[in-house]
Amino acid sequence: MSAVSYGMVVDTRTCVACAACVIACKTENDVAEGFSRDWIFTATSGSFPNLEMEIRSERCNHCEDAPCVSVCPTGASHYGPGGTVQVTESKCTGCKACIAACPYDARFIDPRTGAIDKCTFCVHRVENGTPTTACQEVCPTKSIYFGDLNDPESEVSRLLRTRQAYALLPDAGTRPKHFFLK
């Protein structure tokens, strides 16, 4: 495997749920009012006073086996650069089959275009010489890592080798490329 495979790793230990990633994404990508491509999920377990809380900054998992791609009738949902999952607005009819197929609830219709919108892994930046995504760049706790999962020297590969990590809904069988560090 030598082709680039972009992936994301979020450190749940340092993420404070501030949602800077959400706001930076919205302005970088001109996301429609009322919608967002990434979001914060918090899960609390235990009961007072023995509690644990996990915080995750979540978005499209850019699955290797993406049901949104296979279900798309027009080819609008497709695998783009670095194995990311992208949507071509002009090909999207807004049929929402992908919304139903996505186990991560990562997609929505942009009311301005009627087409599907979702996280692109900021491919317009990464393919044009800015190595970071907007959410990663803004993050005040540096909890978001982005890079080539096929490059063993990349920060994301190193983190996945050295830290305990998990993906969401692995049983969905979509081979997500978004991981969370415990």
Add this chain to the structure above:
Amino acid sequence: MKRRQFIRVGSYGAAGAAVAGGLTTDWYGRYANPIADPGTDGDRVVPSFCELCFWKCGILAHVKDGRVTKIKGNPKDPLSNGQLCPRGAGGTGLLYDPDRLQKPMVRRDKRGAQVFEEVSWDDALGVVAENFERIKAEHGAGALALFSHGYGGSWMKHLFKAYGSPNIAAPSYAQCRGPREVGFDLTFGSGVGSPENTDIRNARCLVLIGSHLGENMHNTQVQDFADAIRNGADIITVDPRHSVAASKSRWWLPIKPGTDTALLLAWMNVIIGEGLYDRDYVEQYAYGFEQLSEHVKAFTPEWAYPRTGIEPDVIRRTARAMGAARPATLVHPGRHVTWYGDDTQRSRAIAILNALLGSWGRKGGFFIPSQVSIPPYEYPGYLPHDDQAADRPAPSDYPLADQVLAQGVCDATVPGVVGDSRIKAWMVYGSNLPTTLPDPENTYKAIQELDFLVTVDVLPAEIVGWSDVVLPEATYLERCDELFAPWWREPYVAVRQEVVPPMYDSKPGWWIARELGKRIGLPEFFPWKDSEEYAKTRLEAAGLDCDVMRADGVILGEPAPLYFEEGALPEFYTDSGKIELYSPKLAALGFDPMPTYDHSALEEPPEGYYRLLFGRAPVHTFGRTTNNRLLSEVYRENEVWVNRDVARRWGLEDGERVYLQNQDGKRSSFSAPVKVTGRIRPDAVYVVHGYGRRAPKLRFVHGKGIDDNELITRYKVDPIMGGTGMNVNFVTFLRADDLEVAS
């Protein structure tokens, strides 16, 4: 929360057309897929610094076709380090807020009824100048008071000093940070300032007392907090609520509200008793160790347990963790510390604990900050006035207050509260007093007594509706301001630059101050053409390159040693020249020279009532940002945190709407959903401050959630410096459904 819950479909006329464009007969798959570029990179990128809160992070504003598209952190800036908090990233939500004040307005009806007439700047300033001159002639300059919050306020303060009024107040003192500054000053001879000189990133043990870093998003502190987590620091969080910081901590101490000083004393007891303190440091630098060790002998963990609810074993183990990591143990001084009226003494206890651990001036404790010195602009000198500020009945009240008390100025406006009413008129700059000063009814009462009220603001906040003249200010992205040269780890100077010209008929604060100054006969105080020329003059006097400043937004100074071990001077500006564990100054004034704890003074909530606690959401700076459409999308309204067992007793469901009513029968204007959670003690409820807004023209946030400040009808004043302890109110629940049926 599931993301879908906050997704709403906006109203966009263009949606239908775009869908129709897809209904052609092409077979879509056969065309190549382009990479779509949202095109938000600016054709210009302007460095400046942020004003969404008061930390002042360096930003890079992208401007495309005259519109600010996005705001990034300035990597050259020592506060942002290229990263931003959500508020900083959402600054365009303020700039393009459709509810912004657009034109100067003059009241045409009684106060409280929002009947205004739009007028020209000339007319509006004429009315203000006339009133300023009249007030001075009839009552003296001191009868005009300024309330100010935010960096642009510097121009108004300058105007007031030139005018000759000593009544320049900022709620950020007596309603927020004041007790901390006084407590640390009494101990180390200097306060911690803003940005605080806390060396969080190098701490090996970090103790947070009610300080909810991560929800309180002072950017650099949170960056450093994440570093501390990554470095494996032992984090101890003391908070009645399981805050985000608590979730990152090895120890969460869910303390009974109001008892923090008891815990601090017990920690001192263990740290001294078990010899965990820094003997050399204390011997060399501290005064009064003998008295302190005698004083804390009685405050054992067993003594503290029934008061605080924290088990003796936990108190001992956390004290040992602090001792083991010293001097890289930072007991954080907090920021909003006006809680219970004994706040200076609690801050003193925090300072003393740090002194015992030897953390002041040490790596991982408090660094010694330095500053780039810039000569002041040469003015003729402010008019001499021997007028005392009107905020206290006698100078001997709150003797260690070193700034004007905002609530005192408010009280001095009402006849009979602080002697005769000495204050006749207010200028309010960027501080929405009805949600800032405790007991808004009292504030409204004072406003009704005023001869004249002028407000300078960006948004139609509550205070605007009560004003006689409203002056719409340009936002921080539309103006150049005073230079910023903080005391910090890396000394530097930053400049705020005009990113885009002011929208509508808004004007920058410097222009408003200068035009008023000219009209009231003080032109010599405003000799500069504009704030840019002003800043340039000062920079050149300091020998700094204005072109570099314009291009980079910051200029770094020479770094100085940060720690005693690196050569920073161990100088303490107390009377004894030492760290005062025992304070002769407090003793001389008749206060406890060392902190004590009086459990009998702690009021318990009545049956069925819960202590009202309030704090922050990371996307908001109190009410200043809750109308920001970008930011409030993430946190639309606040919720009432209710302990799960309490909710069960009341039969409250998660998400059910309630009103809160306090011990004095004051009911919240609006309702909020209940958040049923294990993350708070059963004797307290919590809301995020800044919601429940009553100003009807804040269309996005009006009526959303509950305003805690409305329910703060009582407060306890710190006898040492006059801070208003506001965590002393109790609330009960009223089901929204029941109330609606009844009405």
